[in-house]
Amino acid sequence: xxxxxxxxxxxxxxxxxxxxxxxxxxxxxxxxxxxxxxxxxxxxxxxxxxxxxxxxxxxxxxxxxxxxxxxxxxxxxxxxxxxxxxxxxxxxxxxxxxxxxxxxxxxxxxxxxxxxxxxxxxxxxxxxxxxxxxxxxxxxxxxxxxxxxxxxxxxxxxxxxxxxxxxxxxxxxxxxxxxxxxxxxxxxxxxxxxxxxxxxxxxxxxxxxxxxxxxxxxxxxxxxxxxxxxxxxxxxxxxxxxxxxxxxxxxxxxxxxxxxxxxxxxxxxxxxxxxxxxxxxxxxxxxxxxxxxxxxxxxxxxxxxxxxxxxxxxxxxxxxxxxxxxxxxxxxxxxxxxxxxxxx
Amino acid sequence: xxxxxxxxxxxxxxxxxxxxxxxxxxxxxxxxxxxxxxxxxxxxxxxxxxxxxxxxxxxxxxxxxxxxxxxxxxxxxxxxxxxxxxxxxxxxxxxxxxxxxxxxxxxxxxxxxxxxxxxxxxxxxxxxxxxxxxxxxxxxxxxxxxxxxxxxxxxxxxxxxxxxxxxxxxxxxxxx
Amino acid sequence: xxxxxxxxxxxxxxxxxxxxxxxxxxxxxxxxxxxxxxxxxxxxxxxxxxxxxxxxxxxxxxxxxxxxxxxxxxxxxxxxxxxxxxxxxxxxxxxxxxxxxxxxxxxxxxxxxxxxxxxxxxxxxxxxxxxxxxxxxxxxxxxxxxxxxxxxxxxxxxxxxxxxxxxxx
Numbered sequence: 100x101x102x103x104x105x106x107x108x109x110x111x112x113x114x115x116x117x118x119x120x121x122x123x124x125x126x127x128x129x130x131x132x133x134x135x136x137x138x139x140x141x142x143x144x145x146x147x148x149x150x151x152x153x154x155x156x157x158x159x160x161x162x163x164x165x166x167x168x169x170x171x172x173x174x175x176x177x178x179x180x181x182x183x184x185x186x187x188x189x190x191x192x193x194x195x196x197x198x199x200x201x202x203x204x205x206x207x208x209x210x211x212x213x214x215x216x217x218x219x220x221x222x223x224x225x226x227x228x229x230x231x232x233x234x235x236x237x238x239x240x241x242x243x244x245x246x247x248x249x250x251x252x253x254x255x256x257x258x259x260x261x262x263x264x265x266x267x268x269x270x271x272x273x274x275x276x277x278x279x280x281x282x283x284x285x286x287x288x289x290x291x292x293x294x295x296x297x298x299x300x301x302x303x304x305x306x307x308x309x310x311x312x313x314x315x316x317x318x319x320x321x322x323x324x325x326x327x328x329x330x331x332x333x334x335x336x337x338x339x340x341x342x343x344x345x346x347x348x349x350x351x352x353x354x355x356x357x358x359x360x361x362x363x364x365x366x367x368x369x370x371x372x373x374x375x376x377x378x379x380x381x382x383x384x385x386x387x388x389x390x391x392x393x394x395x396x397x398x399x400x401x402x403x404x405x406x407x408x409x410x411x412x413x414x415x416x417x418x419x420x421x422x423x424x425x426x427x428x429x430x431x432x433x434x435x436x437x438x439x440x441x442x443x
Numbered sequence: 444x445x446x447x448x449x450x451x452x453x454x455x456x457x458x459x460x461x462x463x464x465x466x467x468x469x470x471x472x473x474x475x476x477x478x479x480x481x482x483x484x485x486x487x488x489x490x491x492x493x494x495x496x497x498x499x500x501x502x503x504x505x506x507x508x509x510x511x512x513x514x515x516x517x518x519x520x521x522x523x524x525x526x527x528x529x530x531x532x533x534x535x536x537x538x539x540x541x542x543x544x545x546x547x548x549x550x551x552x553x554x555x556x557x558x559x560x561x562x563x564x565x566x567x568x569x570x571x572x573x574x575x576x577x578x579x580x581x582x583x584x585x586x587x588x589x590x591x592x593x594x595x596x597x598x599x600x601x602x603x604x605x606x607x608x609x610x611x612x613x614x615x616x617x618x619x
Numbered sequence: 620x621x622x623x624x625x626x627x628x629x630x631x632x633x634x635x636x637x638x639x640x641x642x643x644x645x646x647x648x649x650x651x652x653x654x655x656x657x658x659x660x661x662x663x664x665x666x667x668x669x670x671x672x673x674x675x676x677x678x679x680x681x682x683x684x685x686x687x688x689x690x691x692x693x694x695x696x697x698x699x700x701x702x703x704x705x706x707x708x709x710x711x712x713x714x715x716x717x718x719x720x721x722x723x724x725x726x727x728x729x730x731x732x733x734x735x736x737x738x739x740x741x742x743x744x745x746x747x748x749x750x751x752x753x754x755x756x757x758x759x760x761x762x763x764x765x766x767x768x769x770x771x772x773x774x775x776x777x778x779x780x781x782x783x784x785x786x787x788x
Contacts, residue, residue, distance in 0.1 A: 222681075256682060
């Protein structure tokens with residue numbers, strides 16, 4: 100029991116640190132990608148290739164003056180960035196980062212916990228993710244912040260539905276809600292993207308919306324709402340809000356690669372297992388999982404620096420009148436195929 | 444109404460085809476363009492370390508030249524001040540005293556020679572007007588200042604220091 | 620361990636539920652209601668009903684309370700003066716309604732005998748989706764379908780209301 104707890108604690112700490120580290124370097128990568136797409140170089144002064152830029156940004160954020168508006172609701176104003184960060188980090192607990200490692204004959208799972216309702220857990224945490232933004236926007240006592248918060252909440256509610264329906268078709272195929280089982284299902288049957296391309300497209304678009312990434316960054320649109328829900332925030336509180344966005348991005352990239360792109364499975368597993376030991380294979384699997392995740396993070400950034408922002412009515416039109424019926428159709432189609440297979 | 448030019452384009456709002464209305468091909472097209480830019484050569488120049496070469500005819504900060512014996516060329520004739528379209532040059536003339544022959548080439552010299560760098564438009568007309576080859580525009584940029592009065596460059600900043608190269612284009616007053 | 624968790628969760632849920640009623644600011648009220656939902660979800664997990672717990676969070680904390688918060692933020696109800704001007708009639712109606720609820724609750728609880736029902740079904744997967752789905756589609760298929768028809772009619776009603784609004788303008 101104690102060893103189990105120790106293992107879990109270590110895994111939790113490692114996952115936590117890696118998530119934060121990757122989110123940190125995502126900020127750097129974002130600026131680099133933005134630069135390269137706009138024919139610039141991006142940050143390159145702090146360290147070689149600007150590799151120390153996140154540290155410099157962090158130091159800057161901490162040194163900035165802390166401003167709390169006098170008319171703001173102080174308790175909620177301070178709480179909101181924390182809630183944002185918390186909900187962003189919570190999801191990482193059910194993601195299978197790899198299979199297991201064998202250390203001194205014990206099997207250490209490279210996943211914090213494999214609950215049998217993992218998918219629903221993710222969905223629940225995502226659906227509560229809007230609270231940080233809403234509370235932050237409301238407590239600032241600023242009309243732009245409030246409008247950002249309202250936009251965020253309506254956007255998230257609208258896109259959660261299509262997100263959930265896109266997931267349901269995957270669940271119908273794999274017949275499990277545990278993410279680890281879904282990954283293992285793909286080891287036998289091939290990646291889910293082959294069977295669910297439409298589901299993946301819907302999920303991807305909704306993930307963009309849930310992360311408040313361009314073209315769905317209406318809650319924080321800097322042109323119309325001067326920063327939206329974080330207009331009044333400064334110093335590290337603003338930093339936490341911005342950071343939560345990158346954590347969300349990393350987590351949704353990880354979820355997408357676990358659900359649709361085989362997670363930590365390696366191709367030619369049989370052939371490779373004769374060459375490498377189990378632990379090496381497990382680590383290789385984790386590396387491939389991370390590579391897939393990074394690809395998604397890159398695609399997120401790539402989209403951000405290509406596509407302009409939606410107008411509000413376009414956003415609602417896309418969510419309710421296009422994605423939702425499409426996801427519904429996808430569910431019905433998947434059900435029909437499963438039924439036909441069963442009757443065969 | 445009659446058209447003023449034939450360049451105007453008639454905008455027609457026609458129905459989008461299905462492929463256009465799902466927007467995805469257009470989005471992928473846009474992403475292809477940004478991806479191409481991703482791998483393009485970057486024109487960035489790392490400024491303080493790397494500098495772009497100036498054109499040979501570039502006109503920057505002025506200098507007041509000395510001749511081969513280190514005497515100031517300027518005779519305070521005022522032609523530069525007259526030629527200046529921005530009226531940036533103010534000259535106070537003085538007569539050369541005995542024993543100052545090693546300092547000034549002509550009998551008259553500029554006791555004060557001020558150029559207001561905020562007024563100056565760097566047209567180079569002073570350089571063309573000068574009969575004594577005294578004023579030249581170098582490749583140097585005017586350094587930024589916090590105060591307006593610091594932009595009025597007197598003789599202390601303008602006169603070519605002793606022992607430097609005579610050619611104005613290779614002469615760099617602010618470089619060690 | 621479970622005892623300790625139960626006590627902590629109970630304290631949180633009762634305290635948050637009291638906050639919902641006694642806090643002046645409606646935003647705080649809603650947020651404490653969210654906390655209550657979370658702690659109740661914790662109770663569900665202790666009772667091995669994980670599915671119910673998660674659905675509770677998704678539906679109530681994730682969707683309904685967000686809408687509540689949305690509406691309260693839009694109405695900007697946080698000026699407390701309005702609450703002083705309640706008429707005597709509305710207060711009286713509230714007292715009567717609350718009293719009736721209390722009476723019916725007491726009546727219900729008095730008749731029932733509190734027996735531990737976990738004896739027969741102590742298996743760990745009692746609350747899993749598979750078990751729940753099987754039960755829903757076999758033993759309780761009629762109520763399940765009836766409630767789905769109810770939802771369908773509610774959806775159609777909502778759509779009708781929305782459409783009618785559009786035509787008027």
